[in-house]
Amino acid sequence: MPKVAFECAQKSPRGLPSKYRLILCRAVGSPLLMDPNSICRKAKRLVGKQAELCQTQPEIVSEVAKGARLGIRECQYQFKYRRWNCTSHNKYFGKILQQDIRETAFVYAITAAGVSHAVTQACSMGDLLQCGCEATRNRAPPKPLSSSSVDGAKWEWGGCGDDVEFGYEKSKQFMDAKRRRGKSDIRTLVDLHNNEAGRLLYMRTECKCHGLSSSCTLRTCWKKMPHFREVGDRLLERFNGASKVMGGNDGKTLIPVGQNIKPPDRQDLIYSDESPDFCLANRKTGSLGTRGRMCNSTAMDISGCDLLCCQRGYRQETVVFEENCLCRFHWCCVVQCKKCSIQKTLSLCH
Template identity: 60%
Template sequence: MPPVSSYLFNHLCMILFECLSLINLLCADTRETAFVNAVVAAGVTYTVTQACSSGHLLQCTCDKTMKGLSADGQWEWGGCADNVQHGYKKSREFMDAKYRKRSDLKTQVMLHNNEAGRLSVKNFMRTECKCHGLSGSCTLRTCWRKLPLFRDVATRLKEKFDGAAKVIPGNDGKTIIPEVATIKPPGREDLIYSEESPDFCNPDRVTGSLGTAGRVCNSTSPGVEGCELLCCGRGYETRTTKTRVNCHCRFKWCCEVTCKVCTVKKHVNTCR
């Protein structure tokens, strides 16, 4: 086999292995899977809602159900509110419809986490306002509901991931309860799981773990991206890369920009 073909073959095999590993991980009912399902459900809700307000969908428009003065009488509802109800509905249909008739533990956990993802968008809509009046006097304000920043949605779900609860089937076979009786039952916005996570430090084809060897890490961070935690105590290696970039650019009248070429050094840490 020619060298190029051999390289492509090995590369394709590696991609296939990673895809199969990811499938194995997503089929397990771990807290990582809970986070993924919640983020996907939130993403569908978010995208459909945005499309409604942008006029990209024929089935929906802005949400104009909220009318009248606010409770304190300081402003009134109006403008083009994001139609999160439609986004929520379509996300529920797309993500949950074919699982509604099942009652096994895995399905119940998945549906619960899908709902938590949708609620992380629906329950945290922002209120935005615009002033009206002569010379910006703001004699009247019109306000509408706006989607939260998706970064805030993801951050909220990451916090739920950190506090996710392990659950077991209830005695009636239809409900789920915390594995530890002293833990309060999870709310609709909480994430849950029923299987312990595999050891992600070392590669394991059975569980789908790819290991952390070769992962880029941050030697100064105490968090999950830090070398101490990500490298699982194996240590890390540091290499220096050099990149040539344009620098000290100046504009010459008229009309030319001249730059020098600088070499930028960057230290990259990778797990052993």
């Protein structure tokens, strides 16, 4: 891990929750902090378009920070029932990111996707002066949705399509910061590949028909980003099917490990080292262990007590807490609720 990354973890930028300080810094492999002001104060260490953006377009850097936070929140949602639950505890999270394991691949991909998503969304919302709706002048017309469509119908781009290309480019500038060559060549290739996999947002086309009696003589279409939860779901599928790779003799290529394994495509996640089991706490590997984690005693999946507790068993505790109940709306315009005591039995890993 570069020395500057440790510096990022130790700094305390104002207005930034401590659990996010290390994420963007380590994810881009350069001395960036999650706080946009701190990022640009480090501009002397940045080069090329990164430094230019800090000097001329700090509002884009702010969206980069929002996107990184979005990615980590989605990581925590997708991994909430797994032995490693994407904890953002600095001492442990940094250790995870020093390894080339599947979990690291997902963090890099979802963070790069979050940055691309946040910048693109800011464009569509009119929050950035540098971008807006997607330019459609030179784009080929969309194809009919089915063979049953009316022959001779006209198709054209319109509406306010999301400018995903702008978000893609800004994510690439910040997340693909140059890394040191030499011994880290393979590590660099792995990280850059996973960044790219995350940026390949699953765009969809939405259309609206025009014509008498819904004849659809003209269809106006535009590009739209999916909800970020959909991006997280797709990347989790890629995580489950991630490919193990090794470096080629030329130091510039990655080769899949094992026989009869197809080379990973651009959207596949890749890794080079096996993950620890994350059953017990281990600072060297970044594992917090699963002792005390809540599990589902009746589930047979990854949230079940057998798997989550690593077959150590579990205990049950009864807790009582209060929540709002019997809420009523009173004209006008107040909602009044009572407090009810709820008793719940929790299963906790030994």
